[in-house]
Amino acid sequence: MTLLDGKKTSEAIQDEIAAEVTALKADGSKIPHLAAILVGNDGGSVTYVNNKVLACERVGFVSSLFHYEDTITEEDLLNKIKELNEDEEVDGFIVQLPLPKHIDTEKVLEAVDPKKDVDGFHPINVGRMVAGLPAYLPATPAGILQLLQRYEIETFGKHCVVVGRSNIVGSPMSILMSKNASPGNCTVTLCHRYTQDLAYHTRQADIVIVAVGIPGLITEDMVKEGAVVIDVGTTRVPDASRKSGFRLRGDVDFDAVAPKCSYITPVPGGVGPLTIAMLLKNTLSASKKEVYA
Numbered sequence: 001m002t003l004l005d006g007k008k009t010s011e012a013i014q015d016e017i018a019a020e021v022t023a024l025k026a027d028g029s030k031i032p033h034l035a036a037i038l039v040g041n042d043g044g045s046v047t048y049v050n051n052k053v054l055a056c057e058r059v060g061f062v063s064s065l066f067h068y069e070d071t072i073t074e075e076d077l078l079n080k081i082k083e084l085n086e087d088e089e090v091d092g093f094i095v096q097l098p099l100p101k102h103i104d105t106e107k108v109l110e111a112v113d114p115k116k117d118v119d120g121f122h123p124i125n126v127g128r129m130v131a132g133l134p135a136y137l138p139a140t141p142a143g144i145l146q147l148l149q150r151y152e153i154e155t156f157g158k159h160c161v162v163v164g165r166s167n168i169v170g171s172p173m174s175i176l177m178s179k180n181a182s183p184g185n186c187t188v189t190l191c192h193r194y195t196q197d198l199a200y201h202t203r204q205a206d207i208v209i210v211a212v213g214i215p216g217l218i219t220e221d222m223v224k225e226g227a228v229v230i231d232v233g234t235t236r237v238p239d240a241s242r243k244s245g246f247r248l249r250g251d252v253d254f255d256a257v258a259p260k261c262s263y264i265t266p267v268p269g270g271v272g273p274l275t276i277a278m279l280l281k282n283t284l285s286a287s288k289k290e291v292y293a
């Protein structure tokens, strides 16, 4: 069993980005600038946004954070997005999800200029991805592709079972794994909350990718011997022995499943850090105008 070290892989990608930034600085080009809008104080969201700011500093990007109370009106949020769309200093920005209930998330995501949508959540980028056109890929699926590629895991002709159909992870992951690309060319099964006999499907899988947010959902009996298991879940569960009062748990019962796997991602230190690295990579692409002229 080989552990897929997301932290190490993320650091390698960030080193590559940092080297490019050094070169950009040397020839007097613009330094990539990533902005983030955070609404409210959800613990996970605050952690992620803080990690993002730290990562920007590490690779030499400029970053800015706009933090609002969860009472902000939809109109004020849309005005801020308009301002960032027009700000020529800002190459890309993200609106951290989830948003408070009184705000229409679809409307907010559609307000982001697709050229600056480094999360890849705008319907234009989603559509371009599906059509195989240049697009910003959502960071978590793109990070999983990087892990598969850098560990030279064969995907050609394999059966990939994706569990979870979210717009952010499961749905785009299933599409990317089915594409005529490398990694890709899988036969894909997409399972979700109404799937009958989930274990029947996951047992067929050469590659299992789970992104549902149910700690320990995938047990030892649900995975084939030698499978590749990618765990996207990072649920905070109470843990009195920790200073923080919680620990992160994945969707996979790691201790029981790992011995059966050829490769498996840990939580934490698996997919999560790759998400940050790929957000930076999209921002670098934005500043170099690689996706949209």
Ligand SMILES: Nc1nc(=O)c2c([nH]1)NC[C@@H]1CN(c3ccc(C(=O)N[C@@H](CCC(=O)O)C(=O)O)cc3)C=[N+]21
Pocket: 044, 045, 047, 048, 051, 094, 095, 096, 097, 098, 119, 139, 234, 248, 267, 268, 269, 270, 271, 272, 273, 274, 275, 276
């Ligand atoms: N607009 C938007 N874009 C996102 O990409 C987005 C979002 N909203 N909302 C929330 C989710 C969640 N997400 C994570 C990213 C990194 C880690 C990560 O780095 N996790 C570390 C541990 C971090 C810790 O110590 O808590 C790990 O798994 O090793 C986790 C979760 C991005 N999301």
